[in-house]
Amino acid sequence: MAKNIMIQGTMSNAGKSLIAAGLCRILRQDGLKAVPFKSQNMALKSFITRDGGEMGRAQVVQAEAAGIEPDVRMNPILLKPTTDVGSQVIVNGRVLGNMRAAEYFKKKKELIPDVMKAYESLASEYDVIVIEGAGSPAEINLKSDDIVNMGLAKMVDAPVLLVGDIDRGGVFAQLYGTIALLEEDERRRVKGTVINKFRGDVSILKPGLVMLEDLCKVRWPE
Numbered sequence: 001m002a003k004n005i006m007i008q009g010t011m012s013n014a015g016k017s018l019i020a021a022g023l024c025r026i027l028r029q030d031g032l033k034a035v036p037f038k039s040q041n042m043a044l045k046s047f048i049t050r051d052g053g054e055m056g057r058a059q060v061v062q063a064e065a066a067g068i069e070p071d072v073r074m075n076p077i078l079l080k081p082t083t084d085v086g087s088q089v090i091v092n093g094r095v096l097g098n099m100r101a102a103e104y105f106k107k108k109k110e111l112i113p114d115v116m117k118a119y120e121s122l123a124s125e126y127d128v129i130v131i132e133g134a135g136s137p138a139e140i141n142l143k144s145d146d147i148v149n150m151g152l153a154k155m156v157d158a159p160v161l162l163v164g165d166i167d168r169g170g171v172f173a174q175l176y177g178t179i180a181l182l183e184e185d186e187r188r189r190v191k192g193t194v195i196n197k198f199r200g201d202v203s204i205l206k207p208g209l210v211m212l213e214d215l216c217k218v219r220w221p222e
Helices: 016-029 057-066 101-123 150-156 171-180 202-216
Strands: 003-009 034-037 040-042 046-048 054-056 077-083 086-091 094-100 128-132 160-165 190-196
Touching (some): 003 150, 016 034, 016 057, 016 128, 034 057, 054 077, 057 128, 077 101, 101 128, 101 150, 128 150, 160 171, 190 202
Parallel strands (some): 003 160, 160 190
Antiparallel strands (some): 086 094
């Protein structure tokens, strides 16, 4: 059975997809068979696989980084927005139908077997699964029956790297605020924090890193 690692973010566009792609490439260069996985993706534009299935483009990029063919198992649920409150729901590459957000929120727990079947199938074929979360694990209004962030991490027993984007500003608040809103068992899953897009003199950043380490109880590498 494959080992795993999960990339979660403090928000959308924090850099999860690119960091996951980078890990896929590093693992490939280290001689391991790596595969990307994102249980639920939301994107208007999709990729069509060789056998005609639809999947998120981010997992296609990650698959290319891993040197493997894109496969709908890498993204078993794809939501393609149709309105501000509704999406076309695609499961395992095929259209399930259109649903309003509230309808999908009630139904998504029924899709867990599809998610786990795809994950376990990949786990039987690869050495490492690089999992990408969606949005933020601290969206406390969405935590019920979560299948893409900490909910998934628990289902597959994955350690988590939490990514914040310093370009947006407030990166320490992003990281600490996210961890503070997690449950205690979820906090223990966070094995490291990543400040994405940092440029400049790291010595100026370091006092904040020390304080963040103390607040979050997640050690920074020396």
